[in-house]
Amino acid sequence: MGMAHVSFDHGGIGPAYSYGEAWWREYEPDGRTALLLHFGPPVKSGREELAVKLEAARNEESLLEEAEAGVGKDGGLAGLLPAGPTDSGAPPDESAMPPGVVADYSPARRHLKLPEGMKIVPDGRFGSALLCSGAGALMTVVSDPRFVECWFMADRYPDRASCIFSLENDEIRLLLRPDGRLELKLGRPHGIPDPEKTPPAVAEILMKKSADIVSPQAVPTGTWTHVAVWNKPHPMPGGGEPFDARLTVNGSDAAWYLSERYNRYPFMAWRQTKFVLGNSAKSDQGFCGRIDEVRISSTVRALYERPPMPWRDDRAERKLLFDPPYFRGRGPVFRISMDDGLKYDLGDAEASLDLKGHTTDGLKTLGVRGSAWIIDPAIGFPRFPLVGMNSRRGSLEFWLRPVNWDDMTGYWHHSPPRNLNLSIMRVYAGNKRDGRQVPLFEIALPRAFNLERERIPLDPGRWTHVVAVWGGGTDKPALYLNGRRYGSLGGQSGPDEQDMDLSYAEAGIAGEAIGSDGRPLMFEIDELVGYDRPLAEDEVLQAMKRWMGPLEPIRLCDASFVFKYSLQKLEFSALPLLPEGVAPGKVSVSMKDGDGKLIAGPFSAESGGGRVHFTVSEGKPIKEGSYRFEYEIRDVQGSVAKSTHAGLPWLRYLRQQLGEGAHFWPFDGWDVPDGRSLIAEVYPSLWRAAWPNEERTA
Known part of the structure; x- marks a missing residue:
């Protein structure tokens, strides 16, 4: 017995390569991490804790089985196998650190002392966070910073611009403005145009160009926001790459400035520089709020996009629809x-x-x-x-x-x-x-x-x-x-x-x-x-x-028309899409103008379940105006299958909503009790001949 499949895959044997990173999760250090501050031990997710518990339970079961079999876990090879590698990259033990000291989880393993005006508090984005009062600044020296990111939250907007972090003695500052927008402030906004490559007249024009890097929208207060500052590389044949200062908010580029080619400004290209957190290097733009998960990388990191999902039903409160008239057949099993x-x-x-x-x-x-x-x-x-x-x-x-x-x-x-x-x-x-x-x-x-x-x-x-x-x-x-x-x-x-x-x-x-x-x-x-x-x-x-919101009833016919102007030929086609088990018998169509006056038809044709085509008009000029097609699909028994399919679920809905307030005649009895609404099936054909037809179609 064979296995039918597209192509069974083991993921391919190759490197752990991907085109992005999940910026919304707590980071783990790697060889490209120059600084990583959690402001407390990393938080284990529920999945990680469950995996540890299951591994311990399985190991215990394995030991019991081996003990019963009289074989040790090493299979009797103790002393013959080389010892396994030691874990030289163990994370810092923050429990052994004195109060007021922050651990760096990057390979540098720094210990940073908190200044006055800053302290560790719970309720961070991940575990604990750094609370900044606007006074003091956390400083350190980092090597080769190419990508700087962190989470921050402010309870209110500042009265004047405050600095979330700074690099190279305020050459780069990430500011939260009084209007709630973020600004990437550069010491030299236009950089340093190369005078040998950029004529003075061109340089003058460039210097007049706006170089503001400001997010278009205000960040919300009382909410954690992820922000990153980096230089997007633009390799150029023969050198002369421009700098592209990027401000990324919650995984999406919010603002940027792309310089001209042959600009000598070393944006995010310092071998070593001072990094200041929670204030400017001059300590005159203190930030008030919380900061968490600060990471500086020696490489440019690509972040996954994470589009918002306003339709997400977190509390599972929205009513789900599985049955007709929203679907043609019965619901799930x-x-x-x-x-x-x-x-x-x-x-x-x-x-x-x-x-x-x-x-x-x-x-x-x-x-x-x-x-x-x-x-x-x-x-x-x-x-x-x-x-x-x-x-x-x-x-x-x-x-x-x-x-x-x-x-x-x-x-x-x-x-x-x-x-x-x-x-x-x-x-x-x-x-x-x-x-x-x-x-x-x-x-x-x-x-x-x-x-x-x-x-x-x-x-x-x-x-x-x-x-x-x-x-x-x-x-x-x-x-x-x-x-x-x-x-x-x-x-x-x-x-x-x-x-x-x-x-x-x-x-x-x-x-x-x-x-x-x-x-x-x-x-x-x-x-x-x-x-x-x-x-x-x-x-x-x-x-x-x-899963995304309200549904419209599903269509029961795919209808379309084509007008061939050179032939003055108007064609109409209809494909019945009836419920499972209902076979279409006849399709009829008529064409009317905007006032409801009959222009052509009605035309009828038998349907074998496929698309039915009609030539509504040919060789006769059709005046410009508004027209509409009216079509009907009947099943093989002659009943209007489309109307029946659409109506039955609504009758069930009325029964569920009205309960005893509705009387379905004659199923609820031949006599209708007082005070109830009557619902009965009526055939107009029994009486339609008793009155003039006028504009009626049935």
């Missing part, structure tokens, strides 16, 4: 929101994950709705039972966001990995012959190509909506990302795979690829939903919009 442990929100099942008695709280993070889980190989891969699903037809929907990788992780420089897809979920089914669980197909994400024109961003800054669809026609199983089709899951082969009950889906990335933090690849997952039918392409897009 199961759903797990990740909010209530391993238990399914819909469907009698639970996810399986051996947590050694611990809860899923350590896995939780903020999702698109309520909580999401972090899938960490160190903890284990959860298995989600696919209750009520079959190999012949179905759909799987979920949201995903990478943690420590992107769609370029594992690339060698200027070359792709061995496989161009990254397996994130495997679907298993029971073999009918022997009952074994066999991998049936997998969901694998496409990875970036060098110099490609477009891509689905798969990185820690964005949530991606993923839907796998199979069955329901001759089309191959499909993978959709953010409502758009991206390749196929691969066809299912073998006689036993044509009608198999699916067992479970295993989520996680296994293999040899390493994330940007040196750990196995992890991702966040939220809102796993299973359907026992294939979603149509527009239903996939509707499913993504469901």
